[in-house]
Amino acid sequence: MNELKVFMFNGRLVTDSREVAEMVEKRHSDLIRDIESYKEVMDQNAKLRSDDFFLESAYQAGTGKSYKCFMLTKLGCDMVANKMTVEKGILFTVTFVKKFEAMANFIQSGQRGQTISTKEEFEMQLIGARYASEILRLDTTSNVRMLETVHEQHGVPTSHLPVYVDEEVTLRRK
Incomplete structure (x- = not known):
């Protein structure tokens, strides 16, 4: 089973x-x-x-x-x-x-938190994120951040998502 x-x-x-x-x-x-x-x-x-x-x-x-x-x-x-x-x-x-x-x-035991959410809520938020991404034409980094937020709200691991690091790029002139 x-x-x-x-x-x-x-x-x-x-x-x-x-x-x-x-x-x-x-x-x-x-x-x-x-x-x-x-x-x-x-x-x-x-x-x-x-x-x-x-x-x-x-x-x-x-x-x-x-x-x-x-x-x-x-x-x-x-x-x-x-x-x-x-x-x-x-x-x-x-x-x-x-x-x-x-x-x-x-x-x-009081450990409820946000890890107990319905599959339907999670799926609806993922669909909403997809539509927002398409309508707003978001870049990949923004899409990943949006997905991370949805996953975290529902206690779903994010290890399968790419990791993006915020860094400021500066050019050095010679």
Whole structure:
């Protein structure tokens, strides 16, 4: 099973349905279908709120096309795990319980800071930086500085970005 990422989304700890699908070795479209059927049943009962389990969202594929996904709360992960075969369900449950617990402990310890930001916020800021760069026709150094700022705001390492040093160049005449 792959690494599961837990993050804040609309003030709640969640994980992305795409990661869940990959982790449980299921096609994402099939998991979406399953989640929609769970939601349909829950929404028919006035005592249940499907958004306590699943928060509808979307992502943009590399082609630019937008697709539906869901953010799963811990309860949503429980629901998915309970519908799986015994072995896969156990492995997934152990993984997601550990991840949600670790993130909850991290937040409660007061170390939240800016390292917990949604992927969507980060991606939107990167897109904004790209558009600003194109509109303002910024030079490479300015682009790198803008990218560094966005990365630092979200606690993302910048080791993959080029390093530019501010130096004043003076010419010496002979």
